[in-house]
Amino acid sequence: MGKKSSSEQRDGGKRREDSPTADDERKCRVCRFPLLVALSQLLLGVAVTVVAFLMLAVSPSLLARETPHWAGIILCLVAIVGFILYCVNNRPDERSTVQFIFKILYFTLCVIGLVISLLAVAFAAYHHVQTSSFSCLPSTEACVCTLDPRDPIARTFTYEGVRDCQDITETLTLYYLLQIVLNLGQAFFCAVGAFIMWKHRYQVFFSGLQIGSFQRWNKA
Structure with a gap:
C-alpha cells in the first residue's frame, strides 16, 4: 500500500506539473x-497626441478643441x-488597500477617458x-477660408503660417478623420x-466556488 500510494503521489505530482494551467499562464500573461x-490605451493615447501636434504644425492658430492632444x-x-x-494584482495580498484604491482610480479614469474621447470625436467630426x-x-503667410464664397458677410477662418491652402482642405481634413478613428478606439478601450x-466588482458573486456549490445543490 505504501508503494502504491507513493506511485500515486508521483503520478499526481506529474499531473500537477503537466497541468495546462501553468502553461496557459505563461503564454497568456500579456492577455x-x-x-x-x-x-x-497607451498606444492610442500616444497616437492621438502625435496627430494633434502634427495638426499644430500645419497651422499654429488652431484652437485646443481642434487639436485634442489633451485627450491623448x-x-x-x-x-x-x-x-x-x-503589478498590484500580482502581489500575494490581493485584498490590500493599495489594490482597492487603484481599482477605484482606474475605473474612474476609464469613465472620464470615455467621456473625453467622445467629446474629442464630436469636435473632430464637426x-x-x-x-x-x-x-x-491664400493670403500673406496665411490662408483665408470661408464656407460660402458668394456671401460677402460670411464668416471667415484665417489659418496663419499656411502657404498652401491644400494643407487645410486636404491634409487637415485627413487629420480630423484620423482623430475620429483614434478617439473612437480610445472610447472603446x-x-x-x-x-x-x-x-469584477459586482458580478464576482456568480463565479468560482459558489457556482460549483449551486450545481451540486441542484444535483442533490
Missing part, C-alpha cells in the same frame, strides 16, 4: 487584465494607472465636416476597462 487594455495625454495617464494596477466644405484663398472593472 491578462488590465495589461492588454492599458497597452492599447489623459489616456496615457489612464494606461499608466492600468499598468500599476496590473471640424472635419466644416473643413471639407471650405473655399480657401475605456468602455472595456470600465465594464470589466464593474463586472
Whole structure:
C-alpha cells in the first residue's frame, strides 16, 4: 500500500506539473487584465497626441478643441494607472488597500477617458465636416477660408503660417478623420476597462466556488 500510494503521489505530482494551467499562464500573461487594455490605451493615447501636434504644425492658430492632444495625454495617464494596477494584482495580498484604491482610480479614469474621447470625436467630426466644405484663398503667410464664397458677410477662418491652402482642405481634413478613428478606439478601450472593472466588482458573486456549490445543490 505504501508503494502504491507513493506511485500515486508521483503520478499526481506529474499531473500537477503537466497541468495546462501553468502553461496557459505563461503564454497568456500579456492577455491578462488590465495589461492588454492599458497597452492599447497607451498606444492610442500616444497616437492621438502625435496627430494633434502634427495638426499644430500645419497651422499654429488652431484652437485646443481642434487639436485634442489633451485627450491623448489623459489616456496615457489612464494606461499608466492600468499598468500599476496590473503589478498590484500580482502581489500575494490581493485584498490590500493599495489594490482597492487603484481599482477605484482606474475605473474612474476609464469613465472620464470615455467621456473625453467622445467629446474629442464630436469636435473632430464637426471640424472635419466644416473643413471639407471650405473655399480657401491664400493670403500673406496665411490662408483665408470661408464656407460660402458668394456671401460677402460670411464668416471667415484665417489659418496663419499656411502657404498652401491644400494643407487645410486636404491634409487637415485627413487629420480630423484620423482623430475620429483614434478617439473612437480610445472610447472603446475605456468602455472595456470600465465594464470589466464593474463586472469584477459586482458580478464576482456568480463565479468560482459558489457556482460549483449551486450545481451540486441542484444535483442533490
